[in-house]
Amino acid sequence: MSDATLLPLAGGPSAPARFTPFDLAVAGFLARYSGQTFASYQTDLRLYSQWCDSVGLDPLAAxxxxxxxxxxxxxxxxGNAPSTVHRRLSCLRMLYRTMHVDGLIDRNPAEYVKMPKVYFDETRMVGLERSEISALIATARASTPCDGAVVTMLALLGLRVLEACAVDIEDFQSTERGHRVLRLVGKGGKPATVPLPIPIARAMDRAAEGRTSGALLLRRDGTRMTRRSADRVVKRLARKAGITRTVHCHLLRHGYVTAALDAGIPLRDVQIMARHSDPRMTSRYDRARHNLDRHGNYVLAAYLGGAA
Structure with a gap:
């Protein structure tokens, strides 16, 4: 299989004119995805294709x-880490499952492949402390309107950095049921409507600086802010705020979720706030769940105490 098969199917002049059955299966599988997911699966399948070529294996006969x-x-x-091996085998599982559904193979050879155990380091999910978030927001708002909006949108709305950079001024001018809202397209192409508390809306209005259209967050040259330029802004402001640990944009989103759970907001509501598809992802941020003082054994013992 050539690398051309692993390119996006755009129908342009670079698209391959002919497909082997496996080429077609791979191209059709990749066509279902976009963005970072597409890039990751493209790399995974290229590595698998190269390995099959090196051992003389027809992937359809695997x-x-x-x-x-x-x-x-x-x-x-x-030398891939267990998490990387797990992801690449998961990609093959989905590819072969699709090929089985399409009738290209009689059974899915990846269905019972042993997957490596992946132990997640939950300490990585803990974001900035409440005092650090407050200091960072205060420093950002004392800097420039754009700096204030960047940090506000990441730390108080929990936006992913690409979502924040993609916000246009027109996206937060409407109201819904009495609430001013931000409309965006999030991870996986999912549309979302996010309510804007008054301090957040004001910070975003200040960043617009009287403009009525176009990108909200701008670099010094007047072009739309990118992931890298936003990260530089956050790191600069974190140093100015006296935060000693390494700070990056996604750490502010971590802090957003962690602070919401620490504030006592129910897990289901925080899941909706963070737009997580799986509540298990949200629960990883709950640093109080290992607190023995709130362990359920005490509640149950008190409840059943009269029957003992």
């Missing part, structure tokens, strides 16, 4: 032992 050997190749020869 069996479970072949995929187990590919996993060992990733682990031992490429």
């Amino acid at each position: 069996q479970r032992p072949h995929l187990e050997l590919f996993a060992r190749h990733l682990e031992l020869e490429r």
Whole structure:
């Protein structure tokens, strides 16, 4: 399989004129995705294709032992971490499942492949402390209107950095049921409507500086802010605020979720705020869940105490 098959199917002159059955399966599979997911799966499948070529294996004839050997190749020869191996095998699982549904293969050889155990470091999910967030917001608002809006949108709305950079002034001028709202397209192309508390709306209005259209967050040259320029802004403001640890844009989103849980907002509501599709992702941010003082055994013992 050539690398051309792993390129986006745009129908342009670079699109391959012919497909082998496996080429078509891969191209059709990748066509279902976009953005970072597409790029990751494209890399995963290119590595798998190259490995199949190196061992003389037709991917359509692959069996479970072949995929187990590919996993060992990733682990031992490429030095991939368990989380990376897990993701790449998951990609193959989905590809072969699709091929099975399409009738290209009789069974999915990846269905029972042993997946490496991945232990998640939950300390990475804990964001900035409440005092650090307050200091960063105060420093940003004392800087420039754009700096204030960047930090406000990341720390108080929990926007992902690309979502914040993509906000146009027109996106937050409407109201819904009496609430001023921001309309955006989030991760995975999911549309979202986010209510704007008054201090947040004011910070965004100040950043607009009288403009009625176009990008809200601008760089010094007047062009739309990017992920990298936003990260530079956050790091500069964090140093100015006296925060000693390394701060990046997504850490502000972590702080947003952690602070919401610390404030006592129910997990389900925080899941909606963060726009997580899985509540297990939200629960990783709950640093109080390991607090023995609130362990359920005490509640149950008190409830059943009269029956003991």
